[in-house]
Amino acid sequence: MxxxxxxxxxxxxxxxxxxxxxxxxxxxxxxxxxxxxxxxxxxxxxxxxxxxxxxxxxxxxxxxxxxxxxxPQALAGKSRGKPGRKVIFSAERLKAARARLGFTQLQMAQLLGVSALSLWKWESGAAAPRASRVPQILERLALGKREALAMLKATDA
Structure with missing residues (x-):
């Protein structure tokens, strides 16, 4: 088996x-x-x-x-945005412009004609500038370093 x-x-x-x-x-x-x-x-x-x-x-x-x-440089008094569009303030844009220019907060505040505290609040996002001031601020942010330094020296004098 x-x-x-x-x-x-x-x-x-x-x-x-x-x-x-x-x-x-x-x-x-x-x-x-x-x-x-x-x-x-x-x-x-x-x-x-x-x-x-x-x-x-x-x-x-x-x-x-x-x-x-x-x-071509943007003409003074003209908005750099598209026509008919509202220009919006951005804290990041402000910080980037200040870094690009190599300015301290105090120098940037003097260039924009505001206090250093206001500039700090704008950069931190705690506050925003008045709508009537935004075009002037954006105009100054578009300046080159030499132009900004010349304008800063002119405001100091």
Missing amino acids: TTFANSLKTEIARVARKELRDEISSLRKASAAQRSAIAVLKKEIKELQGRVALLSRAHHGQRAQESAVPR
């Missing part, structure tokens, strides 16, 4: 291996096809990344050329 059980056991194992071999071969074929598709996609990604880098460099080069062309 042991020989019968052993032979049955080996026959079942052989049939199972034969069935698994067919299934495994189809899985191997599918896996190989997917690996080749992945390789093609990776090549496409690499090519597209190269194109993006090239276009990015060309775009940055264009921007550098545009920034090298001098832009």
Whole structure:
């Protein structure tokens, strides 16, 4: 009886291996096809990344050329925004302009004709200037460093 059980056991194992071999071969074929598709996609990604880098460099080069062309200064008394749009005061813009000019809060306050405390409140966002003063403030923020220094010296004298 042991020989019968052993032979049955080996026959079942052989049939199972034969069935698994067919299934495994189809899985191997599918896996190989997917690996080749992945390789093609990776090549496409690499090519597209190269194109993006090239276009990015060309775009940055264009921007550098545009920034090298001098832009006309805004006329005094004219709003730099689009016509018909309300000009909005921004604390970040005020801080950035002060940093660009390299002024202390006291110097910037003197340039704008306000107290240092008012300027500090405007920069911190605790307060905003009156609407009637905003165009004048934005006009002075648009000044270059030399113009601002000259205006500051003129107010000191």
